[in-house]
Amino acid sequence: MKDYQSLCHTRWDCKYHVVFIPKRRKKVIYGKIRRQLGEMFHELAGRRECKIVEGHLHLDHVHICISIPPKIAVSSAVGYLKGKSAIGIARNVTGRKRNFTGENFWARGYFVSTVGLDEEIVRRYIREQEEQDARLEQLNLEYPEQPPSGGS
DSSP states (O other), rough: OOOEHHHHSSOOEEEEEEEEGGGGGGGGOHHHHHHHHHHHHHHHHHHHHHHHEEEOSSSEEEEEEEEOOOOOOOHHHHHOOOOOOOOHHHHHHHHOOOOTTTTTBSSSSEEEEOGGGGGGHHHHHHHHHHHHHHHHHHHHSSSSSOOOOOOO
8 A cells, every 4th residue: 555645634755757957968977076966965855844756867867756745746846856966966066155146056947747556666767767878879879861852
């Protein structure tokens, strides 16, 4: 049986698959940033009564399976994670101490999908996404697309 969580008058199990990217999809999630982001996301989620069930940081995007209580809007939770983590990156990586107006690390949008009864499938997808990307990249190296033929 599923473990449902409880609020005062509610039993719930609301999980979402969320994906978001750095500005201009730059490959910047590595080294010091990567080491700090995982811990930072877990801490920030906990502050909003959310829980990161599964997550993976790629060079140019983030996959998270997150449990969000029904009293909190998904957009609010994701906005909080992105905003506060951008400030944390600015403080801890670039060394800025104040004046964070205009700090832009993450792109504006994000992808979200409800997990529902397919939770294990989504969690496996998040875990194996990097391997799948590497396989596709290898295929593209072995069989590059041919330029369109035809004369002009």
